[in-house]
Amino acid sequence: MPKPTLTAKDIVTWYSKNARDLPWRKTIDPYKIWLSEIILQQTTVAQGTSYYLKFISVYPTLTDLASAPIDDVLKNWQGLGYYSRARNLHFSANYIINECNGIFPNNYIDLLKLKGVGAYTAAAISSFSYKENKVVVDGNVIRVISRLYGINEAVDNPKVLKLIKEKAQQLCDTQSPEVFNQAIMEFGALQCKAKNPNCKSCPLQKSCIAYKKNIQDQIPFKAKRIKKTNRYFKYCFFIIDNSKTLIIKRSEKDIWQGLYEFPLLELEALEEEHGFVMPKNIKIRPSEVLTSKIFKHQLTHQTIRAVFYKTYISQADYNLMLKKGVFNNYLLINVENINKYALPRLIDLYLNDLSITLF
DNA sequence: AAGGCGGGGGT
């Protein structure tokens, strides 16, 4: 093992004094580590912790997760976002059960074969559970390394990222990887923060090139910026026979895949004069239509403006439409059961926003 | 190599 560098040692020493007490640090069970890492992808500790505790409680073993219906997994994931993580989690659980004899992959290369596990997560699991010497490179590590070495080129350039990974691995090589990996991420999260880094009390002050040049707040630099598109949704919240409603599972390669929503009409714009429009031009005159406010829902790449039309439909009218095949792919459920289905945050917000009762 | 994928919180 190479001689510990002062820098790597400083980070680990800092960690020993400043580490938070996080639940996934109390185990080396690869299944639980895996759960925590998938949950925490692009997610803050504050947001992800309750989900981690829920998942290890509801699905204490790999078998529990693999044998659960995907709809249940998505329901438990509801509100956390990036739902492909939950779908891949469930898929990979079954992959391990069926293709790996239920034995959790125990090295970086095999971990990478799991759907939803990339370079970061494979390094995390292999180091935390098996002490494999693979450095984790997440947003925290990119920030720490790029500042430490004064790398002011775009970190979203693969060549620059590769350099950062090499620098990080060199530091990791001099320490116990399972400790160093936790330490450098914690250091990035608490000390070398994105905004207002705490340079005044930083143990790396003397070796940090960004600090020396006073350019901490310009590093890491990203060249790309996200562009947002506007989308306009009209949802039909049918109350059929004073008790039931229609929902449908989203299946397209689009947002919220696998989640349920009301019948949807998507428009180029929300033009108020259109008012209530039945999907697919259904000719029916509901006795009453309650129009919601416009819900503005902000996603990373999309701004959605949605209006909900709550309409009352008789059983006879519903039967008529059903006979015409209008609602072939929709699910007729009791309104009171709607919260048993995984719903996008937008739908959930609408349902909880109703100051009036559901009926 | 680039684009798409949620939701919450900080500044």
Next chain:
DNA sequence: ACCCCAGCCTT
């Protein structure tokens, strides 16, 4: 408003 958060998959 914009950025960031224990990233990854698809095209």
